[in-house]
Amino acid sequence: MNKELYNYILSIADNCLILGQRLGELCGHGPTLETDIALTNISLDLFGQVRSYYQYAAKLVDDKTTEDDIAFLRNEREYVNALLVEQPNTDFAFIMGRQFLFDAFHLMLLSELQKSHDVTLAAIASKSIKEVSYHYRFSSDWVRRLGDGTPESKERMQAAINDLWAYTEELFYQTASEKLLIEKGIAVDLSQLKASYYQNITDVLEESTLTIPDSKWFKKGGKEGIHSEHMGYILSDMQFMQRAYPNMKW
Amino acid sequence: MSEENIKDLEKTFEARIARDEKIEPKDWMPEKYRQTHIRQISQHAHSEIVGMLPEGNWITRAPSLRRKVALLAKVQDEAGHGLYLYSACETLGITRNELYDQLHSGKAKYSSIFNYPTISWADIGAIGWLVDGAAIINQVPLCNTSFGPYARAMVRVCKEESFHQRQGYEIMLKLCQGTAEQKEMAQDALNRWWWPSLMMFGPTDAESTHTEQSMKWKLKRKTNDELRQQFIDQTVPQAEILGISVPDPELKWNKERGHYDFGPIDWDEFWQVVKGHGPCNKERMKARVDAWENGEWVRDAAMAYAEKQKLKKLNKAV
Numbered sequence: 001m002n003k004e005l006y007n008y009i010l011s012i013a014d015n016c017l018i019l020g021q022r023l024g025e026l027c028g029h030g031p032t033l034e035t036d037i038a039l040t041n042i043s044l045d046l047f048g049q050v051r052s053y054y055q056y057a058a059k060l061v062d063d064k065t066t067e068d069d070i071a072f073l074r075n076e077r078e079y080v081n082a083l084l085v086e087q088p089n090t091d092f093a094f095i096m097g098r099q100f101l102f103d104a105f106h107l108m109l110l111s112e113l114q115k116s117h118d119v120t121l122a123a124i125a126s127k128s129i130k131e132v133s134y135h136y137r138f139s140s141d142w143v144r145r146l147g148d149g150t151p152e153s154k155e156r157m158q159a160a161i162n163d164l165w166a167y168t169e170e171l172f173y174q175t176a177s178e179k180l181l182i183e184k185g186i187a188v189d190l191s192q193l194k195a196s197y198y199q200n201i202t203d204v205l206e207e208s209t210l211t212i213p214d215s216k217w218f219k220k221g222g223k224e225g226i227h228s229e230h231m232g233y234i235l236s237d238m239q240f241m242q243r244a245y246p247n248m249k250w
Numbered sequence: 251m252s253e254e255n256i257k258d259l260e261k262t263f264e265a266r267i268a269r270d271e272k273i274e275p276k277d278w279m280p281e282k283y284r285q286t287h288i289r290q291i292s293q294h295a296h297s298e299i300v301g302m303l304p305e306g307n308w309i310t311r312a313p314s315l316r317r318k319v320a321l322l323a324k325v326q327d328e329a330g331h332g333l334y335l336y337s338a339c340e341t342l343g344i345t346r347n348e349l350y351d352q353l354h355s356g357k358a359k360y361s362s363i364f365n366y367p368t369i370s371w372a373d374i375g376a377i378g379w380l381v382d383g384a385a386i387i388n389q390v391p392l393c394n395t396s397f398g399p400y401a402r403a404m405v406r407v408c409k410e411e412s413f414h415q416r417q418g419y420e421i422m423l424k425l426c427q428g429t430a431e432q433k434e435m436a437q438d439a440l441n442r443w444w445w446p447s448l449m450m451f452g453p454t455d456a457e458s459t460h461t462e463q464s465m466k467w468k469l470k471r472k473t474n475d476e477l478r479q480q481f482i483d484q485t486v487p488q489a490e491i492l493g494i495s496v497p498d499p500e501l502k503w504n505k506e507r508g509h510y511d512f513g514p515i516d517w518d519e520f521w522q523v524v525k526g527h528g529p530c531n532k533e534r535m536k537a538r539v540d541a542w543e544n545g546e547w548v549r550d551a552a553m554a555y556a557e558k559q560k561l562k563k564l565n566k567a568v
Contacts, residue, residue: 024322025309025310027302027325027326028302028329028541029537031542031545031548032548033299033333033336034333035548036302037330040322041326044319044322047315048319050315051316051319054315068314092548146551146555149550149551150550152551153547153554156547237311238311240311241313245429245431248432250314250317250371250425
């Protein structure tokens with residue numbers, strides 16, 4: 001098996017899986033019917049992308065492995081999503097802040113991934129980027145609305161950004177497998193995207209009349225499989241059926 | 251307007267309905283027609299929105315990625331139905347906020363079936379198969395109802411519901427073809443959802459207060475009992491294909507009637523749930539009210555932002 005490629009696919013797909021799962025928790029509880037539909041839609045898009053990635057990754061393992069084995073039957077240390085996407089749905093400002101900080105990254109990543117020498121990854125990226133452009137438009141618009149809305153919404157949005165800021169740098173963390181694949185023209189060199197990412201989110205936050213956090217402390221670990229305490233609960237929900245009723249077809 | 255004029259208008263109105271013409275929002279209509287439609291359409295919209303909760307309960311725990319996306323898409327469809335039913339209702343001169351207030355204060359009702367809990371994955375199959383199956387039987391006639399916006403909304407709703415029903419049945423089929431444990435899960439879900447599904451058609455004709463007037467306005471084309479019978483006749487053979495049994499010892503094919511005979515429905519349970527004392531009435535209402543109240547600052551922010559943008563545009567123009 002091409003272990004580096006397998007790991008690389010998961011490092012992209014696990015973000016979509018866990019964020020999709022977090023958004024799935026919100027279904028039926030949104031502040032308006034329209035936002036409820038939009039958030040469900042984003043979750044649905046992310047799970048659709050996850051399926052494409054995992055189906056590809058499963059083929060790299062062997063003929064028997066399925067997308068569901070990869071999604072549901074790994075242990076916590078084997079999930080390699082960034083810490084940002086597992087952060088809880090504290091309030092609508094956190095939900096939009098998390099989405100915005102991820103979407104801005106996701107959009108840049110896919111834009112580069114379209115040029116990958118791996119044609120399957122390039123194809124998944126080309127399909128997904130249309131969806132993610134919409135996600136970014138939606139989340140950045142809400143950051144503007146909440147940032148430049150009422151005093152309460154501004155305070156909440158600022159609190160969310162202050163808190164979530166610490167999780168942004170990890171998005172650009174490169175694992176050993178990733179570095180090997182960059183040389184082969186398969187993986188995206190994230191170090192090249194970092195400056196424009198921060199420039200882009202700074203522009204939107206300033207436009208939203210928000211203050212850019214000046215903290216230089218960043219948290220990481222997720223991409224190496226060391227997660228926050230939230231992750232165990234996310235997985236116990238997500239894996240419940242597969243663990244309680246093993247080896248069955250649904 | 252004189253009483254005589256109103257009588258003339260009413261006559262013309264009734265004649266239009268008799269000719270199967272659609273009544274549109276700006277047309278004259280009797281006040282009772284307007285109120286009845288607000289009541290029924292909003293009740294329908296509320297049911298879609300509250301109905302998202304028991305199913306949404308399983309999104310994070312769906313057993314496979316395929317089931318997860320199908321369930322997400324389904325619940326999203328229900329939200330979409332709610333959205334255009336609320337819009338259809340608004341054409342009758344009431345706002346969505348007023349309709350929400352009626353729901354949250356308990357003044358407006360929603361389908362009682364959603365006050366039952368979803369405690370296993372098979373419940374998601376059973377809801378699709380039975381609850382959406384019953385809903386389709388109730389709703390297909392509404393595609394030809396007299397009020398235009400409602401009739402048109404129902405065409406789309408019914409198409410999607412029919413897809414949901416097949417999706418639910420497929421979940422059941424997979425369970426019934428699976429292990430003994432899975433089949434048991436399916437049987438248990440049928441046991442719990444069967445009677446509440448029969449109650450979805452409402453009280454027996456003798457007890458139903460709205461039937462006669464609703465028939466006249468084509469809000470109803472068949473009585474509650476006729477629809478219930480149709481559902482039973484259609485569903486029993488489907489349960490036979492699954493190889494699970496309908497939990498009614500009195501269920502028997504009646505050759506002479508050409509229908510299934512069935513046992514008595516527990517109307518005490520029906521009224522208990524309708525009156526707010528079912529297994530999840532309080533939880534469902536709390537979830538809706540919480541979503542609304544916790545979302546207030548978000549809606550306020552959106553309005554404030556829109557105002558600011560409008561001002562900016564105006565200032566630029568000046």
